[in-house]
Amino acid sequence: MNLKPFTLNELKDLIAVEQGESPYYSGPKLVKFFNQVGIRDVYGPRGFTGDGLSSKSSISRKAYALNRLEKINGSIQFKNFMEYFVNYLSSQLDLDEETEFITKINKIIKLDGYSIEKIDEKYIITGVEIYDEYIEAKVHFEDIQKQIIDEIRKAKYTIWVAIAWFTDEILFKELVSKSKQGLNVQVIICDDQINTKGGLQFKDYFETYKLSQWGWYGNIMHNKFCIIDLKTVISGSYNWTKKAQYNAESIEVKHGRDLAEQYADEFMKLKGK
Known part of the structure:
Protein backbone atom coordinates (compact mmCIF):
# COMPACT_ATOMS: atom_id res chain seq x y z
CA MET A 1 0.00 0.00 0.00
CA VAL A 128 -4.84 -0.87 -6.55
CA GLU A 129 -1.96 -3.30 -6.09
CA ILE A 130 -3.13 -4.50 -2.68
CA TYR A 131 -2.68 -8.12 -3.65
CA ASP A 132 0.47 -7.59 -5.70
CA GLU A 133 2.57 -6.36 -2.82
CA TYR A 134 2.82 -9.44 -0.70
CA ILE A 135 2.32 -13.19 -1.06
CA GLU A 136 1.85 -15.15 2.12
CA ALA A 137 3.02 -18.76 1.72
CA LYS A 138 3.29 -21.75 4.00
CA VAL A 139 4.82 -25.12 3.16
CA HIS A 140 3.41 -28.39 4.51
CA PHE A 141 5.16 -31.77 4.55
CA GLU A 142 2.81 -33.59 6.94
CA ASP A 143 -0.96 -33.97 7.33
CA ILE A 144 -1.32 -32.69 3.78
CA GLN A 145 -4.81 -34.05 3.24
CA LYS A 146 -5.97 -32.21 6.37
CA GLN A 147 -4.33 -28.97 5.19
CA ILE A 148 -6.18 -29.21 1.88
CA ILE A 149 -9.47 -29.90 3.63
CA ASP A 150 -8.97 -26.87 5.88
CA GLU A 151 -8.52 -24.61 2.84
CA ILE A 152 -11.48 -26.12 0.98
CA ARG A 153 -13.74 -25.50 3.97
CA LYS A 154 -12.75 -21.82 3.98
CA ALA A 155 -13.93 -21.40 0.37
CA LYS A 156 -16.87 -19.07 -0.16
CA TYR A 157 -17.28 -18.73 -3.93
CA THR A 158 -15.07 -20.83 -6.21
CA ILE A 159 -12.84 -23.91 -6.13
CA TRP A 160 -10.94 -24.81 -9.30
CA VAL A 161 -8.87 -28.00 -9.17
CA ALA A 162 -6.31 -29.12 -11.77
CA ILE A 163 -4.95 -32.44 -10.52
CA ALA A 164 -3.38 -35.14 -12.68
CA TRP A 165 -4.75 -37.98 -10.56
CA PHE A 166 -7.70 -37.68 -8.19
CA THR A 167 -8.89 -40.80 -6.36
CA ASP A 168 -9.17 -39.55 -2.77
CA GLU A 169 -12.81 -40.02 -1.78
CA ILE A 170 -12.47 -37.83 1.32
CA LEU A 171 -11.31 -34.81 -0.68
CA PHE A 172 -13.96 -35.59 -3.29
CA LYS A 173 -16.71 -35.48 -0.63
CA GLU A 174 -15.40 -32.10 0.60
CA LEU A 175 -15.80 -30.70 -2.92
CA VAL A 176 -19.27 -32.24 -3.24
CA SER A 177 -20.29 -30.55 0.00
CA LYS A 178 -19.09 -27.17 -1.27
CA SER A 179 -20.84 -27.70 -4.60
CA LYS A 180 -24.11 -28.39 -2.79
CA GLN A 181 -23.64 -25.09 -0.92
CA GLY A 182 -23.72 -23.33 -4.28
CA LEU A 183 -20.00 -22.77 -4.89
CA ASN A 184 -18.62 -22.96 -8.39
CA VAL A 185 -16.51 -26.13 -8.35
CA GLN A 186 -14.57 -27.16 -11.47
CA VAL A 187 -12.18 -30.08 -11.86
CA ILE A 188 -9.56 -30.91 -14.51
CA ILE A 189 -8.01 -34.41 -14.40
CA CYS A 190 -6.22 -36.81 -16.73
CA ASP A 191 -8.41 -39.09 -18.82
CA ASP A 192 -6.65 -42.34 -17.95
CA GLN A 193 -6.97 -45.66 -16.15
CA ILE A 194 -5.90 -44.31 -12.74
CA ASN A 195 -8.79 -41.85 -12.55
CA THR A 196 -11.24 -44.24 -14.21
CA LYS A 197 -10.50 -47.02 -11.70
CA GLY A 198 -10.79 -44.51 -8.88
CA GLY A 199 -14.54 -44.57 -9.47
CA LEU A 200 -15.31 -41.00 -8.41
CA GLN A 201 -18.30 -39.58 -10.30
CA PHE A 202 -17.00 -36.06 -10.92
CA LYS A 203 -19.45 -35.16 -13.66
CA ASP A 204 -22.42 -35.86 -11.40
CA TYR A 205 -21.45 -32.93 -9.17
CA PHE A 206 -19.06 -30.52 -10.90
CA GLU A 207 -18.05 -29.04 -14.21
CA THR A 208 -15.40 -31.63 -15.16
CA TYR A 209 -12.73 -31.79 -17.86
CA LYS A 210 -10.85 -35.03 -18.56
CA LEU A 211 -7.76 -34.36 -20.64
CA SER A 212 -6.40 -37.10 -22.90
CA GLN A 213 -2.78 -37.46 -23.92
CA TRP A 214 -1.65 -35.25 -26.79
CA GLY A 215 1.34 -34.86 -29.07
CA TRP A 216 3.81 -37.33 -30.52
CA TYR A 217 5.20 -38.28 -27.10
CA GLY A 218 1.89 -38.76 -25.32
CA ASN A 219 2.05 -35.62 -23.20
CA ILE A 220 -0.25 -35.44 -20.19
CA MET A 221 -1.77 -32.82 -17.92
CA HIS A 222 0.58 -33.19 -14.96
CA ASN A 223 -0.46 -30.10 -12.93
CA LYS A 224 -1.32 -30.28 -9.25
CA PHE A 225 -2.95 -27.06 -8.10
CA CYS A 226 -6.16 -25.75 -6.61
CA ILE A 227 -7.42 -22.15 -6.74
CA ILE A 228 -9.84 -20.97 -4.06
CA ASP A 229 -11.85 -17.74 -4.32
CA LEU A 230 -9.20 -16.32 -6.70
CA LYS A 231 -7.00 -15.52 -3.72
CA THR A 232 -5.60 -18.82 -2.41
CA VAL A 233 -3.51 -21.38 -4.31
CA ILE A 234 -2.58 -24.89 -3.15
CA SER A 235 0.24 -26.40 -5.22
CA GLY A 236 3.06 -28.90 -4.90
CA SER A 237 3.91 -32.54 -5.53
CA TYR A 238 0.75 -33.93 -3.95
CA ASN A 239 -1.79 -35.68 -6.19
CA TRP A 240 -5.21 -36.01 -4.62
CA THR A 241 -4.98 -39.80 -4.37
CA LYS A 242 -5.29 -42.36 -1.61
CA LYS A 243 -1.65 -43.39 -2.07
CA ALA A 244 -0.30 -39.84 -1.85
CA GLN A 245 -1.05 -39.75 1.89
CA TYR A 246 1.72 -42.29 2.44
CA ASN A 247 4.32 -40.77 0.12
CA ALA A 248 6.96 -38.15 0.91
CA GLU A 249 5.06 -35.16 -0.49
CA SER A 250 4.74 -31.41 -0.03
CA ILE A 251 2.34 -28.58 -0.77
CA GLU A 252 2.49 -24.82 -0.56
CA VAL A 253 -0.54 -22.79 0.46
CA LYS A 254 -0.16 -19.30 -0.98
CA HIS A 255 -2.39 -16.24 -0.57
CA GLY A 256 -2.19 -13.50 -3.18
CA ARG A 257 -4.65 -12.17 -5.75
CA ASP A 258 -2.18 -11.66 -8.59
CA LEU A 259 -0.67 -15.11 -8.09
CA ALA A 260 -4.10 -16.76 -7.97
CA GLU A 261 -5.08 -15.03 -11.21
CA GLN A 262 -1.97 -16.41 -12.94
CA TYR A 263 -2.99 -19.92 -11.95
CA ALA A 264 -6.56 -19.17 -13.03
CA ASP A 265 -5.30 -18.11 -16.47
CA GLU A 266 -3.54 -21.47 -16.80
CA PHE A 267 -6.67 -23.27 -15.62
CA MET A 268 -8.69 -21.59 -18.38
CA LYS A 269 -6.10 -22.62 -20.98
CA LEU A 270 -6.26 -26.23 -19.80
CA LYS A 271 -10.03 -26.21 -20.15
CA GLY A 272 -9.59 -25.30 -23.81
CA LYS A 273 -7.38 -28.31 -24.62
Whole structure:
Protein backbone atom coordinates (compact mmCIF):
# COMPACT_ATOMS: atom_id res chain seq x y z
CA MET A 1 0.00 0.00 0.00
CA ASN A 2 1.58 3.21 -1.18
CA LEU A 3 0.11 6.66 -0.45
CA LYS A 4 1.15 10.10 -1.67
CA PRO A 5 2.74 12.63 0.76
CA PHE A 6 -0.42 14.77 0.82
CA THR A 7 -2.50 11.71 1.78
CA LEU A 8 -0.08 10.72 4.53
CA ASN A 9 -0.26 14.24 5.96
CA GLU A 10 -4.05 14.10 6.01
CA LEU A 11 -4.04 10.68 7.65
CA LYS A 12 -1.70 11.72 10.44
CA ASP A 13 -4.18 14.45 11.46
CA LEU A 14 -6.91 11.82 11.73
CA ILE A 15 -4.77 9.32 13.64
CA ALA A 16 -3.23 11.79 16.10
CA VAL A 17 -6.02 14.27 16.80
CA GLU A 18 -5.51 17.07 19.32
CA GLN A 19 -6.34 16.49 22.97
CA GLY A 20 -10.00 17.25 23.54
CA GLU A 21 -10.95 15.91 20.12
CA SER A 22 -12.18 12.37 19.51
CA PRO A 23 -10.84 9.76 19.12
CA TYR A 24 -7.78 10.94 21.05
CA TYR A 25 -4.83 8.59 21.60
CA SER A 26 -1.90 9.25 23.92
CA GLY A 27 1.73 8.83 22.89
CA PRO A 28 2.03 5.34 24.42
CA LYS A 29 -1.13 4.27 22.62
CA LEU A 30 0.16 5.49 19.25
CA VAL A 31 3.40 3.59 19.84
CA LYS A 32 1.38 0.45 20.55
CA PHE A 33 -0.52 0.82 17.26
CA PHE A 34 2.66 0.98 15.21
CA ASN A 35 4.41 -1.73 17.22
CA GLN A 36 1.60 -4.11 16.23
CA VAL A 37 2.99 -4.16 12.67
CA GLY A 38 6.68 -4.62 13.47
CA ILE A 39 7.87 -1.17 14.57
CA ARG A 40 9.82 -1.34 17.83
CA ASP A 41 9.41 2.09 19.41
CA VAL A 42 9.23 3.10 23.06
CA TYR A 43 7.46 5.98 24.74
CA GLY A 44 9.48 7.06 27.77
CA PRO A 45 10.33 10.14 29.84
CA ARG A 46 11.79 11.85 26.77
CA GLY A 47 8.84 10.98 24.58
CA PHE A 48 9.05 8.88 21.43
CA THR A 49 12.25 6.90 20.89
CA GLY A 50 13.06 4.41 18.17
CA ASP A 51 14.88 3.80 14.91
CA GLY A 52 15.25 7.04 12.98
CA LEU A 53 13.92 9.22 15.80
CA SER A 54 16.12 11.82 17.47
CA SER A 55 17.14 10.94 21.01
CA LYS A 56 17.98 14.56 21.82
CA SER A 57 14.59 16.19 21.49
CA SER A 58 11.01 14.98 21.72
CA ILE A 59 8.56 15.31 18.85
CA SER A 60 4.82 15.85 18.86
CA ARG A 61 2.28 13.07 18.48
CA LYS A 62 1.41 14.25 14.97
CA ALA A 63 5.06 14.43 13.94
CA TYR A 64 5.58 10.93 15.29
CA ALA A 65 2.52 9.57 13.44
CA LEU A 66 3.65 11.14 10.15
CA ASN A 67 7.22 9.86 10.58
CA ARG A 68 6.00 6.29 11.14
CA LEU A 69 3.47 6.43 8.30
CA GLU A 70 6.29 7.53 5.99
CA LYS A 71 8.52 4.74 7.30
CA ILE A 72 6.05 1.95 6.47
CA ASN A 73 4.53 3.54 3.36
CA GLY A 74 4.73 1.27 0.33
CA SER A 75 4.85 -1.95 2.37
CA ILE A 76 2.48 -4.63 3.61
CA GLN A 77 3.07 -3.14 7.07
CA PHE A 78 1.09 -0.07 6.02
CA LYS A 79 -1.95 -2.14 5.05
CA ASN A 80 -1.68 -4.14 8.27
CA PHE A 81 -1.40 -0.96 10.34
CA MET A 82 -4.44 0.65 8.73
CA GLU A 83 -6.57 -2.47 9.16
CA TYR A 84 -5.47 -2.94 12.78
CA PHE A 85 -6.06 0.71 13.62
CA VAL A 86 -9.47 0.90 11.94
CA ASN A 87 -10.74 -2.37 13.42
CA TYR A 88 -9.55 -1.41 16.89
CA LEU A 89 -11.14 2.00 16.66
CA SER A 90 -14.44 0.72 15.29
CA SER A 91 -14.77 -1.55 18.32
CA GLN A 92 -14.66 1.55 20.57
CA LEU A 93 -17.31 3.59 18.72
CA ASP A 94 -21.06 3.42 18.36
CA LEU A 95 -22.50 2.75 14.92
CA ASP A 96 -22.95 6.41 13.89
CA GLU A 97 -19.44 7.36 15.06
CA GLU A 98 -17.96 4.33 13.30
CA THR A 99 -19.69 5.19 10.02
CA GLU A 100 -18.53 8.81 10.24
CA PHE A 101 -14.92 7.79 10.90
CA ILE A 102 -14.80 5.28 8.03
CA THR A 103 -16.25 7.91 5.71
CA LYS A 104 -13.50 10.36 6.72
CA ILE A 105 -10.71 7.85 6.06
CA ASN A 106 -12.19 6.80 2.71
CA LYS A 107 -12.33 10.44 1.60
CA ILE A 108 -8.61 10.72 2.35
CA ILE A 109 -7.36 7.52 0.68
CA LYS A 110 -9.76 7.22 -2.27
CA LEU A 111 -7.75 9.60 -4.49
CA ASP A 112 -4.81 7.18 -4.23
CA GLY A 113 -7.03 4.31 -5.36
CA TYR A 114 -7.79 2.67 -2.01
CA SER A 115 -10.83 2.20 0.17
CA ILE A 116 -11.87 0.54 3.42
CA GLU A 117 -14.63 -2.05 3.21
CA LYS A 118 -16.28 -4.24 5.80
CA ILE A 119 -16.22 -7.94 4.94
CA ASP A 120 -17.34 -10.64 7.39
CA GLU A 121 -17.52 -8.06 10.20
CA LYS A 122 -13.92 -6.98 9.64
CA TYR A 123 -12.56 -3.90 7.89
CA ILE A 124 -10.03 -4.52 5.11
CA ILE A 125 -8.15 -2.29 2.67
CA THR A 126 -9.00 -2.80 -0.99
CA GLY A 127 -7.71 -1.10 -4.10
CA VAL A 128 -4.84 -0.87 -6.55
CA GLU A 129 -1.96 -3.30 -6.09
CA ILE A 130 -3.13 -4.50 -2.68
CA TYR A 131 -2.68 -8.12 -3.65
CA ASP A 132 0.47 -7.59 -5.70
CA GLU A 133 2.57 -6.36 -2.82
CA TYR A 134 2.82 -9.44 -0.70
CA ILE A 135 2.32 -13.19 -1.06
CA GLU A 136 1.85 -15.15 2.12
CA ALA A 137 3.02 -18.76 1.72
CA LYS A 138 3.29 -21.75 4.00
CA VAL A 139 4.82 -25.12 3.16
CA HIS A 140 3.41 -28.39 4.51
CA PHE A 141 5.16 -31.77 4.55
CA GLU A 142 2.81 -33.59 6.94
CA ASP A 143 -0.96 -33.97 7.33
CA ILE A 144 -1.32 -32.69 3.78
CA GLN A 145 -4.81 -34.05 3.24
CA LYS A 146 -5.97 -32.21 6.37
CA GLN A 147 -4.33 -28.97 5.19
CA ILE A 148 -6.18 -29.21 1.88
CA ILE A 149 -9.47 -29.90 3.63
CA ASP A 150 -8.97 -26.87 5.88
CA GLU A 151 -8.52 -24.61 2.84
CA ILE A 152 -11.48 -26.12 0.98
CA ARG A 153 -13.74 -25.50 3.97
CA LYS A 154 -12.75 -21.82 3.98
CA ALA A 155 -13.93 -21.40 0.37
CA LYS A 156 -16.87 -19.07 -0.16
CA TYR A 157 -17.28 -18.73 -3.93
CA THR A 158 -15.07 -20.83 -6.21
CA ILE A 159 -12.84 -23.91 -6.13
CA TRP A 160 -10.94 -24.81 -9.30
CA VAL A 161 -8.87 -28.00 -9.17
CA ALA A 162 -6.31 -29.12 -11.77
CA ILE A 163 -4.95 -32.44 -10.52
CA ALA A 164 -3.38 -35.14 -12.68
CA TRP A 165 -4.75 -37.98 -10.56
CA PHE A 166 -7.70 -37.68 -8.19
CA THR A 167 -8.89 -40.80 -6.36
CA ASP A 168 -9.17 -39.55 -2.77
CA GLU A 169 -12.81 -40.02 -1.78
CA ILE A 170 -12.47 -37.83 1.32
CA LEU A 171 -11.31 -34.81 -0.68
CA PHE A 172 -13.96 -35.59 -3.29
CA LYS A 173 -16.71 -35.48 -0.63
CA GLU A 174 -15.40 -32.10 0.60
CA LEU A 175 -15.80 -30.70 -2.92
CA VAL A 176 -19.27 -32.24 -3.24
CA SER A 177 -20.29 -30.55 0.00
CA LYS A 178 -19.09 -27.17 -1.27
CA SER A 179 -20.84 -27.70 -4.60
CA LYS A 180 -24.11 -28.39 -2.79
CA GLN A 181 -23.64 -25.09 -0.92
CA GLY A 182 -23.72 -23.33 -4.28
CA LEU A 183 -20.00 -22.77 -4.89
CA ASN A 184 -18.62 -22.96 -8.39
CA VAL A 185 -16.51 -26.13 -8.35
CA GLN A 186 -14.57 -27.16 -11.47
CA VAL A 187 -12.18 -30.08 -11.86
CA ILE A 188 -9.56 -30.91 -14.51
CA ILE A 189 -8.01 -34.41 -14.40
CA CYS A 190 -6.22 -36.81 -16.73
CA ASP A 191 -8.41 -39.09 -18.82
CA ASP A 192 -6.65 -42.34 -17.95
CA GLN A 193 -6.97 -45.66 -16.15
CA ILE A 194 -5.90 -44.31 -12.74
CA ASN A 195 -8.79 -41.85 -12.55
CA THR A 196 -11.24 -44.24 -14.21
CA LYS A 197 -10.50 -47.02 -11.70
CA GLY A 198 -10.79 -44.51 -8.88
CA GLY A 199 -14.54 -44.57 -9.47
CA LEU A 200 -15.31 -41.00 -8.41
CA GLN A 201 -18.30 -39.58 -10.30
CA PHE A 202 -17.00 -36.06 -10.92
CA LYS A 203 -19.45 -35.16 -13.66
CA ASP A 204 -22.42 -35.86 -11.40
CA TYR A 205 -21.45 -32.93 -9.17
CA PHE A 206 -19.06 -30.52 -10.90
CA GLU A 207 -18.05 -29.04 -14.21
CA THR A 208 -15.40 -31.63 -15.16
CA TYR A 209 -12.73 -31.79 -17.86
CA LYS A 210 -10.85 -35.03 -18.56
CA LEU A 211 -7.76 -34.36 -20.64
CA SER A 212 -6.40 -37.10 -22.90
CA GLN A 213 -2.78 -37.46 -23.92
CA TRP A 214 -1.65 -35.25 -26.79
CA GLY A 215 1.34 -34.86 -29.07
CA TRP A 216 3.81 -37.33 -30.52
CA TYR A 217 5.20 -38.28 -27.10
CA GLY A 218 1.89 -38.76 -25.32
CA ASN A 219 2.05 -35.62 -23.20
CA ILE A 220 -0.25 -35.44 -20.19
CA MET A 221 -1.77 -32.82 -17.92
CA HIS A 222 0.58 -33.19 -14.96
CA ASN A 223 -0.46 -30.10 -12.93
CA LYS A 224 -1.32 -30.28 -9.25
CA PHE A 225 -2.95 -27.06 -8.10
CA CYS A 226 -6.16 -25.75 -6.61
CA ILE A 227 -7.42 -22.15 -6.74
CA ILE A 228 -9.84 -20.97 -4.06
CA ASP A 229 -11.85 -17.74 -4.32
CA LEU A 230 -9.20 -16.32 -6.70
CA LYS A 231 -7.00 -15.52 -3.72
CA THR A 232 -5.60 -18.82 -2.41
CA VAL A 233 -3.51 -21.38 -4.31
CA ILE A 234 -2.58 -24.89 -3.15
CA SER A 235 0.24 -26.40 -5.22
CA GLY A 236 3.06 -28.90 -4.90
CA SER A 237 3.91 -32.54 -5.53
CA TYR A 238 0.75 -33.93 -3.95
CA ASN A 239 -1.79 -35.68 -6.19
CA TRP A 240 -5.21 -36.01 -4.62
CA THR A 241 -4.98 -39.80 -4.37
CA LYS A 242 -5.29 -42.36 -1.61
CA LYS A 243 -1.65 -43.39 -2.07
CA ALA A 244 -0.30 -39.84 -1.85
CA GLN A 245 -1.05 -39.75 1.89
CA TYR A 246 1.72 -42.29 2.44
CA ASN A 247 4.32 -40.77 0.12
CA ALA A 248 6.96 -38.15 0.91
CA GLU A 249 5.06 -35.16 -0.49
CA SER A 250 4.74 -31.41 -0.03
CA ILE A 251 2.34 -28.58 -0.77
CA GLU A 252 2.49 -24.82 -0.56
CA VAL A 253 -0.54 -22.79 0.46
CA LYS A 254 -0.16 -19.30 -0.98
CA HIS A 255 -2.39 -16.24 -0.57
CA GLY A 256 -2.19 -13.50 -3.18
CA ARG A 257 -4.65 -12.17 -5.75
CA ASP A 258 -2.18 -11.66 -8.59
CA LEU A 259 -0.67 -15.11 -8.09
CA ALA A 260 -4.10 -16.76 -7.97
CA GLU A 261 -5.08 -15.03 -11.21
CA GLN A 262 -1.97 -16.41 -12.94
CA TYR A 263 -2.99 -19.92 -11.95
CA ALA A 264 -6.56 -19.17 -13.03
CA ASP A 265 -5.30 -18.11 -16.47
CA GLU A 266 -3.54 -21.47 -16.80
CA PHE A 267 -6.67 -23.27 -15.62
CA MET A 268 -8.69 -21.59 -18.38
CA LYS A 269 -6.10 -22.62 -20.98
CA LEU A 270 -6.26 -26.23 -19.80
CA LYS A 271 -10.03 -26.21 -20.15
CA GLY A 272 -9.59 -25.30 -23.81
CA LYS A 273 -7.38 -28.31 -24.62
